[in-house]
Amino acid sequence: MIADGSGARILETLGSGHGFHEQGSSGARQRATEPLAAGSGRRDVGERPRATKALQSLFAKQLGTMLTGYLRDDAFDRLVLVAPGAMLDELRKMISPAVQKKVVIEIERDLTDIPTNELPVYLGDVVSF
Numbered sequence: 001m002i003a004d005g006s007g008a009r010i011l012e013t014l015g016s017g018h019g020f021h022e023q024g025s026s027g028a029r030q031r032a033t034e035p036l037a038a039g040s041g042r043r044d045v046g047e048r049p050r051a052t053k054a055l056q057s058l059f060a061k062q063l064g065t066m067l068t069g070y071l072r073d074d075a076f077d078r079l080v081l082v083a084p085g086a087m088l089d090e091l092r093k094m095i096s097p098a099v100q101k102k103v104v105i106e107i108e109r110d111l112t113d114i115p116t117n118e119l120p121v122y123l124g125d126v127v128s129f
Contacts, residue, residue, distance in 0.1 A: 001063070001067070001079065001080070001081055001082065001083075002082045002083070002111050002112055002114075002119075003060075003063060003081075003082070003083045003087055003091065003112065004083060004084055004087055004110055004112045005052065005055065005056035005059060005084075005086070005087050006055075006059070007112055008059075008063055008112075009022060009112065009116075010022070010023040010070075011023060011116065011119070012076070013127055019116075019117070019120065020116050020117075020119050020120070021116075022116055023075075053086075056086065056087060056090055057090050057093075057094075059090075060087065060090035060091050060093070060094040061094045063091065063094065063095075064091065064094035064095040064096065064099070067079070067095055067096075067099045068095075068096045068098070068099055071096075071098055071099050071102065076102065077102065078102055078104045079099065079102045079103045079104065080103070080104060080105050080106075080107065080123070080126065080127060081103055081105075081106045081107070082106075082107040082109055082111050082123070083107075083108070083109075083110070084108065084109070084110045085108050088106055088108055092106075105126050107123070107126065109122070111123075
């Protein structure tokens with residue numbers, strides 16, 4: 001799974017020579033709405049980081065629930081998590097112990113905008129294609 005705070009891609013590889021195949025995506029690739037200070041009509045700069053953190057946490061929880069469902073359906077036997085540091089921290093908190101047991105490696109990197117066919121360049125050392 002490749003994720004950031006606003007979107008995720010679920011990819012599968014079936015072994016050497018098969019590359020990645022996208023299984024699904026979650027979340028809209030959009031920016032979080034900027035909160036406004038009550039009654040002022042202006043953005044309260046101090047509120048944005050908390051709102052962004054809360055949205056990221058909620059998204060990580062949704063991904064954790066989704067991964068639990070996939071595990072229940074035997075959709076994967078090993079899991080590689082790829083996300084920027086803050087999102088990776090949230091995912092660690094939100095995935096179930098059963099899913100955590102399937103995690104073989106965590107990579108702290110944002111690869112959400114990398115085309116699927118270019119991912120082997122970034123992940124070739126850790127995932128067989």
